Amino acid sequence: MCGIVGILATEAAAPQVVESLKRLEYRGYDSAGVAALEDGGIARVRAEGKLKNLTQKLQSHALLGHTAIGHTRWATHGKPTEDNAHPHATDRVAIVHNGIIENFRELRLELEKEGVIFSSETDTEVALHLVDRELRKLKDPVKAVAAALPRLKGAFALGFIFSGFEDLMIGARQGAPLAVGYGEGEMYLGSDALALAPFTDTVTYLEEGDWAVLSRNDVIFYDRTNAVVKRTKQKSGAGAYSIDKGNHRHFMAKEIAEQPEVVGRTLAHYLDMGLGEVRLPTPMPFDWKSLDRITITACGTACFSGMIAKYWFERFARLAVDIDVASEFRYREAPLQKNGLAIFISQSGETADTLAGLRYAKEQGQHIVSVVNVPTSTIARESDVVIPTLAGPEIGVASTKAFTCQLTALACLAIAAGRARGVLSETQERRLVTDLIAVPALMVEALKGEHAIEQVAHDMAKATDVLYLGRGTNFPLALEGALKLKEISYIHAEGYAAGELKHGPIALIDESLPVIVLAPHDAIYEKTVSNMQEVAARGGRIILISDHAGLSEAGLKPHAMIEMPKQNPDFAAIVYSVPVQLLAYHAAVALGKDVDQPRNLAKSVTVE
Ligand code: M6R
Numbered sequence: 001m002c003g004i005v006g007i008l009a010t011e012a013a014a015p016q017v018v019e020s021l022k023r024l025e026y027r028g029y030d031s032a033g034v035a036a037l038e039d040g041g042i043a044r045v046r047a048e049g050k051l052k053n054l055t056q057k058l059q060s061h062a063l064l065g066h067t068a069i070g071h072t073r074w075a076t077h078g079k080p081t082e083d084n085a086h087p088h089a090t091d092r093v094a095i096v097h098n099g100i101i102e103n104f105r106e107l108r109l110e111l112e113k114e115g116v117i118f119s120s121e122t123d124t125e126v127a128l129h130l131v132d133r134e135l136r137k138l139k140d141p142v143k144a145v146a147a148a149l150p151r152l153k154g155a156f157a158l159g160f161i162f163s164g165f166e167d168l169m170i171g172a173r174q175g176a177p178l179a180v181g182y183g184e185g186e187m188y189l190g191s192d193a194l195a196l197a198p199f200t201d202t203v204t205y206l207e208e209g210d211w212a213v214l215s216r217n218d219v220i221f222y223d224r225t226n227a228v229v230k231r232t233k234q235k236s237g238a239g240a241y242s243i244d245k246g247n248h249r250h251f252m253a254k255e256i257a258e259q260p261e262v263v264g265r266t267l268a269h270y271l272d273m274g275l276g277e278v279r280l281p282t283p284m285p286f287d288w289k290s291l292d293r294i295t296i297t298a299c300g301t302a303c304f305s306g307m308i309a310k311y312w313f314e315r316f317a318r319l320a321v322d323i324d325v326a327s328e329f330r331y332r333e334a335p336l337q338k339n340g341l342a343i344f345i346s347q348s349g350e351t352a353d354t355l356a357g358l359r360y361a362k363e364q365g366q367h368i369v370s371v372v373n374v375p376t377s378t379i380a381r382e383s384d385v386v387i388p389t390l391a392g393p394e395i396g397v398a399s400t401k402a403f404t405c406q407l408t409a410l411a412c413l414a415i416a417a418g419r420a421r422g423v424l425s426e427t428q429e430r431r432l433v434t435d436l437i438a439v440p441a442l443m444v445e446a447l448k449g450e451h452a453i454e455q456v457a458h459d460m461a462k463a464t465d466v467l468y469l470g471r472g473t474n475f476p477l478a479l480e481g482a483l484k485l486k487e488i489s490y491i492h493a494e495g496y497a498a499g500e501l502k503h504g505p506i507a508l509i510d511e512s513l514p515v516i517v518l519a520p521h522d523a524i525y526e527k528t529v530s531n532m533q534e535v536a537a538r539g540g541r542i543i544l545i546s547d548h549a550g551l552s553e554a555g556l557k558p559h560a561m562i563e564m565p566k567q568n569p570d571f572a573a574i575v576y577s578v579p580v581q582l583l584a585y586h587a588a589v590a591l592g593k594d595v596d597q598p599r600n601l602a603k604s605v606t607v608e
Pocket of ligand 1: 300345347350354601604605
């Protein structure tokens, strides 16, 4: 939820720390801070709000120390004030922290009884004072951290520097990701490899329970029993990705525009385009034919991609799908048949609820397949099979290209299941693959309508509520459309299965309510037309997204029509994602909202 970084540099480290924090800001942006070792002590600069506030402060309070840690925060314990901003520090030690220390209350009481005075409301400060207490006794930072870590419960990653120890930094991982990066006489610590990419692409990912002692020329890894362990160095590949907006005003706009390319890249990974077949790069450790049903679990947008995939698995492979949001799945004690298949979907691969759901499914003897965008993430590492989405880093908090790449990978998986189960013939597979191959070009066509969509969005931005309707795979897309609009424009929106309209939401309809109808010309198009009649009869403002302009035959005139290219409707949800995302984007821009960093949100939700 927060981003942490640490640098043992050969020059002033703070500018590098800030550079790295820019790449971590997607994880949280409530406050930011840097601590550096200066004149044998610890100097800190912290600021409320976004990183730019910290950068401004650093101009007048430059930190010159070569050893520094930094943090960008998504507040969990305590308001996003400067006092609660990390790094936290005593005279001896400074700390940055991502995650949650669950037993912080009892630890705080224990420390307060000993006379410790806390200066923030954060859970982090207990870890700081535990280490400080051990340091006073043991006078040795490594021993102090070794003694303090077992007292902490929860899911977290920590970074420490110590006053008077210029060539020392300690990092610890328990449930939240942490990587060590190797430079030329420099060493780095970061929440992800992307944060370290400006300096190095040689990294080691800490394993669960590991902690690492870094100097400028060496690193020693310990496991949770404090035994020295070997961990492999690897190339992160993160340097290949540019983290800038290019010519776009926002990351979200860039990421929407990139979709034809990244969806094409994902397709190329899973398809033999020449033969018109799905070719999964990794063999599955189970027989598709032996499965009666599968379980899909995810959060937010990733869950909606799973809901769309449910239609594909059921249609193409006659395989029943149970799908649930991870925060429910992890606690509802779902009975799962041994040797079943559980699929987890996550852009970040670090979402706490999804990870907990995965661990539950593992305990229940499931084969674990994860569809993730970050192949080095915890969810990927704990899965039997990883189905990577090749979207590249997604920086905008609102998920766009990761969503359509998830859909692309899941469509391929469902077709592979259909073939393996003997439900799809070779010819049917070829037809579906041909339709999938057409998707990137159709997305290009859909993107050409951006200007018209922008006009519709400007009008829609005046509304206080918006309703999204769809059927089949476009029902979950309606849910996704409503989520996208809510999270970046703060306009209240609801998504409904069009057939559910008359069971309640129809009561909302009046002249002021925009109703976005997602209606490709498919087998159930006429059913959706009936729902539009119901909306029109009550004066609702229909905004139709469709490849069929024949509404006048039904005596209907939508308030606006966003015309989509003609396509086979099986994969329309992937292409129709484009106008859905653009509507939300342009409504938010029209309202002057912070599109890439909407209030109260963070990209990666690593706490429950
Ligand atoms: O990283 P994940 O895909 O696991 O994240 C899941 C959700 O937190 C995420 O999709 C969230 O709903 C996005 N903000 C939606 O745009």
